[in-house]
Amino acid sequence: MSELRKIPNVGKATENALTAMGYTTIESLKSRSAEQLYAEECALRGELIDRCQLYLYRAVEYFVNTAEPDLSKCPWWFWKDEFVEPSPCGAACVECGMFPKTCAGCRKIKGKPYWLRYAGGDVCGVYDCCVGVKKRQNCGGCEFLPCGKFTKDPTISDEQNDENLKKMLGRLK
Secondary structure, X not given: OOHHHHOOOOOHHHHHHHXXXXXXXXXXXXXXXXXXXXXXXXXXXXXXXXXXXXXXXXXXXXXXXXXXXXHHHOOHHHHOHHHHOOOOOOOOHHHOOOOXXXXXXXXXXOOOXXXXXXHOOOOOXXXXXXXXXXXXXXXXXXXXXXXXXXXXXXXXOHHHHHHHHHHHHHHHO
């Protein structure tokens, strides 16, 4: 058993695949993205493999590239597309400090984030407009982006809000 088995989700089959692809240490994985690892394993096997392996590799990428990874974020199912791809506002659930302990992700909670208790309302205005009214996955492509429905998170500073908005808009464009 190699040190690769110290990575959450890496069992014998994934360890064997990683070793066959030339990755024998945690350090050797740091330069690779989940998408690269998934593509390499598909090529190794000569077929398109189950997408769940991509999710597992996303968790591996997070674990090996984060100085102090939050182990509650390491289960592979938290790295499914619905948590990695932009939510209606452009946030990525897996990057949020509230995920998964306090918040299960915008799509799961149907636009009712924890911060509504501070800001008021029954549902996030962005979620309601995007998903409820316009029937879209996210606000990318909306002619009004960012609109007045994008509110500041009252639990963080203005600087953090500005930085978050930049990241969210970047994901949506």
